[in-house]
Amino acid sequence: MLSQVMDADGVAHAEPHGGAGRDPCRHCGARALSVCAALGPDEIRRLNEIAHSIRVEQHATIFEEGQPADALFNVTGGTVKLYKLLPDGRRQITGFLVTGDFIGLALNESYAYTAEAVTPTLLCRFPRRKLEALLDEFPKMQRRLFSMASNELAAAQDQMLLLGRKTAREKICSFLLSLSRRAVLQGLGPNPVHLPMGRGDIADYLGLTIETVSRTFTQLKTSGTIRIEPGSRIRIADPDGLSAIAEGS
Amino acid sequence: MLSQVMDADGVAHAEPHGGAGRDPCRHCGARALSVCAALGPDEIRRLNEIAHSIRVEQHATIFEEGQPADALFNVTGGTVKLYKLLPDGRRQITGFLVTGDFIGLALNESYAYTAEAVTPTLLCRFPRRKLEALLDEFPKMQRRLFSMASNELAAAQDQMLLLGRKTAREKICSFLLSLSRRAVLQGLGPNPVHLPMGRGDIADYLGLTIETVSRTFTQLKTSGTIRIEPGSRIRIADPDGLSAIAEGS
């Protein structure tokens, strides 16, 4: 529904689209999912004052690793990937963010990773200084962000286990499971799973190559664990089998 | 100096060693490094009231993955490893913690990993409920913990890049560099680097096997990049070379 609107017109650059004075929060798709869910009306109003809604076209860069971290973002529609690069071009995607996710929880002076839109994306932009001031004023907001950072830390540790110790097949199955669980959190069904990103992105997220990702999908399809459906969708035909493989048993 | 004291006597189990009423903070080795560095006298006093100093012998488990997270810890001496296990025993160490580090920043209901003492260790134990209450009272403390979580998140992302995209040699060099940098933060010299953990722990931290870790050390020694010294110490003979390898160039 969101992507339909956004597919209709290509936007060249990030472009203000509401903001202070207006009321972008009122129709925000992330309202129930993100920081905002924990806030009172007064806090929402103050957040509203410093926030600007931003639209980003597919494949556009939101910010780059090493740039001064002037702003934080809340994803209100679409999918974003975060990645780090080695000098020779090897890439590790550290996360895919969807509606409700916060970009920039690692509140440092400069961005530790590049953020890029996987699909056309809507963001809510918060100037860092102003947000930090608000955090001092509203401990509840800070508490909420801290809690989100905690969850992200736990997810990062799961990902380390995946990257360091799982086989290609286990990685793919874990990935599909986590997408399925996330879809449920988003209020969607657990099956089939939509993969907005390409094979290359999946490979760089799981520490594999495109070819291995593709071969593993084929193999899971052949074994009857999944079915590949049109529109970048994968149906989990054997959820228990998928879970069993994902956990290495 | 600390380990000398602790090597002198074996302690069977975690054992209170100071706490409310006393003043464990006064002589705390982490005082200048940890949360406490950002706190005022009043806050320190209140922390002091809920904290207990704990001594843990080498190889003892501090808590296990999945247990209810009743307490958080601050490492005040020694080295601790955190790890996650797959059902078949494969292990991923997600971090080595030293003096000043906080265990349990992922403030969830249950521990997401097992914590185990690599060396004899001193900890400062905070009951979770009481600490959370203090956090509400002292936003500055919460801010500090949030900031530590942010840093840990950034470190986790670096580790994902390492696990997913670096070669064995690059992993080892990155590991040595990070230990060297950490030693400087601890007020020690950058060279030589002390490795309190065994090859197996290094392997499980870097997503390698013991044999590959050993072979890679030998190879770096042969190429003149490092020298292996007695007492689990490694001298970085060619810091620039080490950095170059670590970053993949």
Place this chain on the structure above:
DNA sequence: CGAGCGATTGAACGCTCTCAAAGTGAGTGG
């Protein structure tokens, strides 16, 4: 219908793992 990009498939290579044995060193007991 043709162009072009992403995905799939194939074949061969190589880095790391696995299995196995020898080496090393700290702690123990004779």
Place this chain on the structure above:
DNA sequence: CCACTCACTTTGAGAGCGTTCAATCGCTCG
């Protein structure tokens, strides 16, 4: 004081999983 023990580390040989290089397929969009 020295030999023994046991755990850890190192070294060797061979195998395998995932990669690399290359070609084909198939979908989407002009």
